[in-house]
Amino acid sequence: MDQAHREIFWNIDYGWIIYILAALAVAVIAYAIYRRVRLWRLGKPENRLDNLGQRIKSFIVIAIVDGLAHRRFLAIGGPKIKSLVPKEPLAGIMHLLIVIGAGLLLFVTAMDVISHYVVDFSHGGTYLAFSFLGDLGGVLLLIGVAIALVRRYIQRPDRLDSTPDDAIALALVVIVVLTGFILEGARIAAAASPSEWARWSFLGYSFSKIFSGASPGTQLAWYQSLW
Amino acid sequence: MFTIGAVIYIGLLFTKLSHILISPLNVFFRSLRPKGALVTIVDIEEAEAFGVSKIEDFIWKQLLxxxxxxxxxxxxxxxxxxxxxxxxxxxKVILDLKALLLERSKAKSPDNNGRALIGEAILEDEIWSCTACRSCQEHCPAFIEHIDKLIDMRRNLVMEQAQMPETVTGTLRSIETRGHPWRGTMATRMDWTEGLDIKHISEAPDAEFLYWVGCTAALDDRNQKVAIALSKLLQAAGIKFAILGDEESCCGDPARRMGNEYLFQLQALKNIETLTKYNVRKIVTACPHGYNTLKNEYPEFGGKFEVVHHTELLAELLWSGRLQITRGEHGIVTYHDSCYLGRHNDIYEQPRRILSAIPELTPVEMVRNRREGFCCGAGGGRCWMEETIGVRISHLRVEEALKIQAQILATACPLCLIMFDDAIKAKDAEESLKVMDLAEIANEYCIIRPT
Structure with a gap:
């Protein structure tokens, strides 16, 4: 342990469960997609795979470039409009923070996967940078959700009708991020990683303080049971 | 912990988080028709049912x-x-349709007696309230197509059930029997040309442009002044143009947007035949509805013409110096974007260029402009229907113009002109605000023929 790195399934003996669950999740998602498609197919047929080249091009422009840049979500002009003042700053920034946050988490996880199964590159400074980005992503996500909560439940603009679905979706996001941080905190505390490494996971490090009073055995138990 | 993880990924598809997957999919499968063109019912003579009377009648993309x-x-x-x-x-239309779709999918037998689409899930007043201004579609980040759905339901009401507001029946009958939607008018399409040297296309085979006057400019008192102003401008610029006169017939826009696709197609075919007979290539019109229909909807029926709107042509003539404006008048003018010129066809700048070419006149924007522009209330055939519920859309727009202390409300659409003319009178604001077409402003204030 001379270099900072990630230990996949650290102190976890039953890592295989995650693969079973992952497979299960994929199956459920596939089934859900199948049900949706069946629902849409109740409608009449029409060929919407025509002009494939144009479709792909406009998909890249609209859904990927425009979508990631949030032009339409911030409501900044149109293709022929010069004004760069967003008409929907709050709603746009809310969505942007959530997308960037989730994107960072996805990226960091993907890097872990590659590093674990393909080429081992995530150690030392690189690993610490990924740890930092992961925590940053979590924080941005939480800020985004906070803005969403304020808009939806405090500002209550006329156009937003709130159903349980909105609350569940936002709660899911918060649960993912918070449990991630708590887990990270428990691991940092239990592993007693050198603080100059752990500090890069700035939020997980703060959470580790919660566990700092407990005995090493308890810390490990927390970590294992949470996992 | 991992149970939570699994639940969350599954939640991705069962909560609104599913938009991460479905909304981009919706962009991919979006309609590639020109923005202003409605869906054509092909082989309408053989069609057995028209429009949409139950949720399964929508094409699958409408359900997506x-x-x-x-x-x-x-x-x-x-x-x-x-x-x-x-x-x-x-x-609400989208959400109500979604609720109905879920109900239908859960129903045991295919021909269950669940809620009806029209009348129960979606009320007739909702269907007839749409002005087809496209604002919803321009703003939707997921590229949902609202107008097509409402028009599909109108098609069913009109062509299948023959159930529509009385004013719609009357307007459609007028188009059918007299070739224009203006019930009760005594004017003919040639009246406004009196005293002007305007030729019928048959007498001017060398004309560069066919001037598509449109029913409203030809037959409505207020709009005849626009036709006269535009003709004078074109003559001043030395543009050779001719008209179809009595051979021109309704372009079909009101019929199509009121849901009578059959009548629209008849009108389109009739007009294309006439235009082809005279070998017309370039068309100029002052009506954004005619412009949109001729440019975006006729090609599917074999009518391929180069269509320009008069604001495009006038801006070009001013830029090239074929028309010159040397004097103006102090005042604040504000331009109202017509939905069919703006959102449906992305023409926002040329009309503004005409205004800024006029010395001393100060153009000021209303809060809602360009893509955000607010409908006058006449689109989607609403011009010929009663507006009895709520406040009048045109009044809301005139209030916006009054708020910025405009003296002239500039339009580029005959229907907008009618709506605002009425609204200004109804609000007793004639002292402070008048509505004028851009052609009238250009013609009144300041044209000299370059030597």
Missing amino acids: DLDACTRCGRCQDSCPAYLSQKPLSPK
């Missing part, structure tokens, strides 16, 4: 739309019908 909606409400926020207290919200 329902799942792509994130309920963000941007459509509703800019909808002229909703903002004038009509019983229509584009968002």
Whole structure:
């Protein structure tokens, strides 16, 4: 342990469960997609795979470039409009923070996967940078959700009708991020990683303080049971 | 912990988080028709049913739309019908359709007696309140197609059930029997040309442009002045043009948007035949509805012409110096974007260029301009229907013009002109505000023929 790195399934003996669950999740998602498609197919047929080249091009422009840049979500002009003042700053920034946050988490996880199964590159400074980005992503996500909560439940603009679905979706996001941080905190505390490494996971490090009073055995138990 | 993880990934598809997958999918499968063109019913002579009377009658992409909606409400926020207290919200239409789709999918037998689409899930007043201004679609981040759905339901009401407001029946009958939607007018299409040297296309085979006058400019008193102003401008610029006179017939826009696709197709074929007979290539019109229909909807029926709007042509003539404006008048002018010129055809700058070419006149924008522009209330055939629910859309728009202390409300559409002329009178604001077409402004203030 001379270099900072990630230990996949650290102190976890039953890592295989995650693969079973992952497979299960994929199956459920596939089934859900199948049900949706069946629902849409109740409608009449029409060929919407025509002009494939144009479709792909406009998909890249609209859904990927425009979508990631949030032009339409911030409501900044149109293709022929010069004004760069967003008409929907709050709603746009809310969505942007959530997308960037989730994107960072996805990226960091993907890097872990590659590093674990393909080429081992995530150690030392690189690993610490990924740890930092992961925590940053979590924080941005939480800020985004906070803005969403304020808009939806405090500002209550006329156009937003709130159903349980909105609350569940936002709660899911918060649960993912918070449990991630708590887990990270428990691991940092239990592993007693050198603080100059752990500090890069700035939020997980703060959470580790919660566990700092407990005995090493308890810390490990927390970590294992949470996992 | 991992149970939570699994639940979350599954939640991705069962909560609104599914928009991460479905909304981009909706963009991919979006309609590639020109923005202003409605869906054509092909082989209409053989069709057995018209429009949509139950949720399964929609094409599959219209149902995908329902799942792509994130309920963000941007459509509703800019909808002229909703903002004038009509019983229509584009968002609510999508959500109500989605609820009906889920009900239908859960029904045991295919021919169950669940709620009816028209009359129960979606009310007739909702269907008729739409001005087809496209604001909802321009604002929707998921590219949902609201107008097509409402028009599909109108098609069913009109062509299948023959159930429509009396004013719609009358307007459609007028188009059918007299070739224009202006019931009760005594004018003929040639009246306004009196005293002007305007030729019929048969007498001017060398004409560069066919001037498509349009029913409203030809037959409505107020709009005849626009036809006269535009003709004088074109003559001043030395443009050779001719008209179809009595051979011109309604372009079909009102019929199509009121749901009578059959009548629209008859009109389109009739007009294309006439235009082809005279070997017409370039068309100029002062009506954004005619412009949109001729340019975007006729090609499917074999009518391929180069169509320009008079604001495009005038801006070009001013830029090239073939028309010159040397004097103006102090005053504040504000330009109202016509939906069919703006959102449906992305023409925002040429009309403004005409105004800024006039010395001393100060153009000021209303809060809602360009893509955000607010409908006058006449689109989607609403010009010929009663507006009895809520406040009048045109009044809301005139209030915006009054708020910025404009003296002239500039339009580029005959229907907008009629709506605002009425609204200004109704609000007793004639002293402070008048409405004029851009052609009238250009012609009144300051044209000299370059030597």
